[in-house]
Amino acid sequence: MGAGLALLLGGCLLIYLASPNQRWRARPLAGMPGRTAGALLLALALYQLQHGMQGVAAVFTWSLGVMLALTLLPFLSALFHVYRGR
Amino acid sequence: MRTEFIRIYKSVHTWTGILSGLALFIAFYAGALTVFKEEIVRWAAPPAAIAATDLAQAHELIARTLAEHPEAARDFKLHLQPAEHLPAPMSWSIKPPDADEHDSLAGRHYLATLDAAGLPAVSETQPSQLGELIDILHRVVGLPFDNDPNRWLMGVIAVLYALALISGVIVLLPSLVKDLFALRVGKNLKRMWLDAHNVVGFISLPFHVVFALTAAVFAFHDGLYALQDHLLYDGRIKEMLRPVGGAKPQARSFDPATMLPPAELVARVQAVVPDFVPDTLQYLQATGPRPVVRVWGHDPQAISPRAPGGFAVVDPYGGRLLSTDYLPGKQDAASTTVSSFFALHFATFGGTPVRWMYFLLGLAGAWLFYSGNLLWIESRRRKQRAENAAPEQRRDFRLLGALTIGTCLGCISGISFAIVAAKGLHGRVDDLNAWLWYVYYACFFAAIGWAFNRGAARAAVDLLWLSAGATLAIPLSSLLALLWPALGLWVNLSTASLGVDVTALLGSLALAWMARETARRARIGPQDSVWSDTQMRNRDTVS
Incomplete structure (x- = not known):
């Protein structure tokens, strides 16, 4: 499961960094390549999770991971931004 | 979409959120802790x-x-x-x-x-009723009894929650693509709270939809079953849903000395599902005409159909596997579909990593409802004009601010104190389980009273420090038990128990950070806010 979750985190990070609203970098990653690479990593993550897991459990785990990572990333980068600015 | 429609949905979202938000905060905060209910009970044992x-x-x-x-x-x-x-x-x-x-x-x-x-x-x-206390607060939105009327109230809250979710998404649609992931931290506090509320609410929407639906079904399920039983099953629903398999009642009773050894029963189940980790054997009617044993356990790679896990039904005398209808990974498509709803609510798949995801998303959900109330206040407060003095805020804003602070932080500190009391009062009071409730509600209502008495801004700082202290008391009690055994406390050294100590320590640090930041906002934030504290400002000016 570890490899699947690591791929998932990488995919979410790329998708977030390719968003014009990201605050982690001075400039966002190029939109289409960033989002495509992120989506690819997310697809690989799901494939990895389905190895050794019941299909429905893998899909649920993947969905939860995506929701949690994409919820936390904007908050973590906002916190980083605020403390860097103080 | 026409502006007037958006305005209507915004009203629906606001009022369903305001009506259900504080109850949902308790349900989500206690629910997040319920994910680790067994670990908390082990910590206190x-x-x-x-x-x-x-x-x-x-x-x-x-x-x-x-x-x-x-x-x-x-x-x-x-x-x-x-x-x-x-x-x-x-x-x-x-x-x-x-x-x-x-x-x-x-x-x-x-x-x-x-x-x-x-x-x-x-x-x-x-x-110990500690785990049940937290679970009951979660199931019936902070009320002390898990009975039908309270469950129905939870059901009504869940319906309001579903309405708030639907209307919230519709309100968000016009700016969804443009504002996705936006979290603008700056002088416009309303913008910041709205962004933060939208990030959590929209990105974890599927999680919330699952909880709104399952909470409503769980709240009304006794009634739904009774209706099904009457209309569809001719009063035989219990018989039809009994997970016993093909065992036929025998015309004789059995001698338990002739049952197969438990290790043999476990081996029969693991032969079918090697990844299944059994933890409990539940013997039913062991000497009666229809004896069965349910071999309960978990398989982290599959979904479990019930909160305690899943089970296989075995004949304790012959060792025959009677049913795998509730066995993780061995259910048919229809049973898997129904079990998915239980698994999604109870986090019974994926093992420990998934339980941590539920814990964090549960806390984020609690914060979502808290921020909804803050937004309502922030959107309506009277603004200060240029050099004029800060205007007096409306009474209903001040009251809702105090109620929000008192309820949310009263719940957090009440649960932390109840956890500490489960260890600290053990052997010192006659009815420890009753005392856990007294401690929780004394803290909860005292926090609400304090918030109304001191006002939202000052009470928020006080109660955040109280919550941090109460949560810190959890690992502190373990440390005291190690350093000073004469106190009569104890520390359990299993990973589960120490995990509670470490999580509580991190939680207390997070609460202390929030207390510090809240005090800072009260001192130097906008004066025309219900979160501004004039006394703290004046004190700063004098010093």
């Missing part, structure tokens, strides 16, 4: 007074105990994995006939083990 019996002797233990206590044969459990809260391998309960079927702690509870001479040692016990 006193050192075992009874020595555990080797499982190799379990067969003997069952036979001898049932010979002396035949009443236990109706429904007893054999615990396979030792834990702090399970001081003996065998347990059973005798419930009064009128006990609520959802109340797992009703009636009298017994433990059995074998003494040094190999004879059964049976003792009556009073299980």
